[in-house]
Amino acid sequence: MARPERIDAVLFDFDGTLCNTEVENIRLVQGVLRQMGAEVSLEELEVLTGGEDRVTVPPILERHHVAGTIDEYERLRDGCYRTYAEADLVLEPGSLELVDGLRARGVKTALVSMTVSRCILTGVTRLGILNRFDAIVCGDMVSRRKPAPDPYQYAMGLLGVDPARCVAVEDSPTGIASAKAAGCHVIAYTGCDIVQDVSAADEAVDSFVGLEL
Numbered sequence: 001m002a003r004p005e006r007i008d009a010v011l012f013d014f015d016g017t018l019c020n021t022e023v024e025n026i027r028l029v030q031g032v033l034r035q036m037g038a039e040v041s042l043e044e045l046e047v048l049t050g051g052e053d054r055v056t057v058p059p060i061l062e063r064h065h066v067a068g069t070i071d072e073y074e075r076l077r078d079g080c081y082r083t084y085a086e087a088d089l090v091l092e093p094g095s096l097e098l099v100d101g102l103r104a105r106g107v108k109t110a111l112v113s114m115t116v117s118r119c120i121l122t123g124v125t126r127l128g129i130l131n132r133f134d135a136i137v138c139g140d141m142v143s144r145r146k147p148a149p150d151p152y153q154y155a156m157g158l159l160g161v162d163p164a165r166c167v168a169v170e171d172s173p174t175g176i177a178s179a180k181a182a183g184c185h186v187i188a189y190t191g192c193d194i195v196q197d198v199s200a201a202d203e204a205v206d207s208f209v210g211l212e213l
Contacts, residue, residue, distance in 0.1 A: 001185050001202045007213055008165040009108040009134075010099075011155055011184065014120055015050075016171040018095050018111075019127070020192045022049050024087045025080045032076045038064035049194050050114075050172025052145060053077075079116045084123035091127060092191055094208030099132050102213060110135040110155045112168070114145050114175075135159055147174045152182035167213060176200045 016022040026045045033040045040060060048056050058070055099109055110133055113120050117138040124130045135158040142150040156163055163183030170176045171189050173196060179186045180200065188198030190206045198204050205211055 001180075003167065003185050003203070003213075004165050006165055007107055007167055009110065009156065009159050009161040009167075010102055010213055011110045011112045011152060011166060011168045011179070012095075012099075013168075013170045013172075013175050013189075014111055014113045014123070015115055016192045016194060016196075017092070017169055017175075017189045019089055019091055019123065021080075021083055021087070021089065021123070022192060022194045024083045026194075028080050028083055029077060032073060033060070033064070033066070035076060036061075036066050036068045036073065038066045040064060046194055050146075050174040050196060052114075052174075079119050081119050081122070084115075084119040084126070089123055089127055091129070092189075092208055094211060096129070096132075098208050098211055098213070099129070103132065107213075108134045108159045108161060110137065110159060112137045112151045112155045112179075114139040114151070116140045146178035147181070149178055149181035149183075152179050152184060156182065156184075170201070171198070172196050173198065173200060 012018050026042055029045055030040060054070055057073055102109055117140055120138045135155050137151050137155040139145050142154055144150040156166060166184045168179035168184040168186045169189055170179055170186055176186050186201045188201035188204040190204055
C-alpha cells in the first residue's frame with residue numbers, strides 16, 4: 001500500500017517503537033521465570049516481544065518443566081509495571097521531533113499499545129509526553145488485542161479519521177498485522193535493540209531522525 005498523499009493521523013506503538021522498553025521487559029520476565037524455577041536465556045525470551053503472553057509463555061513453562069501456571073506468571077510479572085515505573089526510559093532519537101512536527105501541521109497523533117493502561121500511562125507521564133497524543137489506546141481498553149484490528153479501529157474512531165488517511169508506526173509482526181487489518185498504511189521501525197520480522201509492513205525505517213511524513 002502506498003503512503004497516503006494526505007495524512008490525517010499517525011498512530012504509534014509504544015514498546016520497541018517510541019521507547020526501547022522491550023529489553024527491560026524481557027529482563028524483568030527472565031527474573032520472574034527464574035523465581036518460578038526456570039533459567040531462560042534472553043534469546044529464547046525474544047519470542048515474547050509483541051506477542052500475547054497467554055500464547056507465548058505456556059510453551060516456555062512446559063519446555064523448562066515449570067510447575068507454576070500462567071496465572072502465577074502473570075501475577076508475578078504484574079504487567080511489567082516496574083519497567084514503566086522504575087527503568088531509565090528514553091524516547092527514541094528523533095521521535096519527539098517527529099510527533100511535534102506532525103502536530104504543528106495539524107496531523108493528529110495517537111498511541112496504540114497492547115500494554116495495559118497502568119503501564120503506558122505511567123511511562124508516558126514519566127517521559128512528559130502525555131499531552132502530545134490526541135488519543136491513547138491500551139491493551140485493556142479493547143476486547144481483542146493485536147493482531148486483531150480492534151485497537152487501531154478504536155483509536156481511529158476516537159480521532160474521527162478515515163483509515164485510508166492514517167499511518168501506523170509499529171515494530172512487530174503482531175502490531176503490523178493489526179494496523180493493516182484496520183486499513184492503515186504501516187511503517188515498520190527497526191531502530192530498537194530487538195528487531196523483528198517486519199516484512200509485512202508497507203515500508204521500514206531504522207531511525208526517526210529526519211523522517212518526514
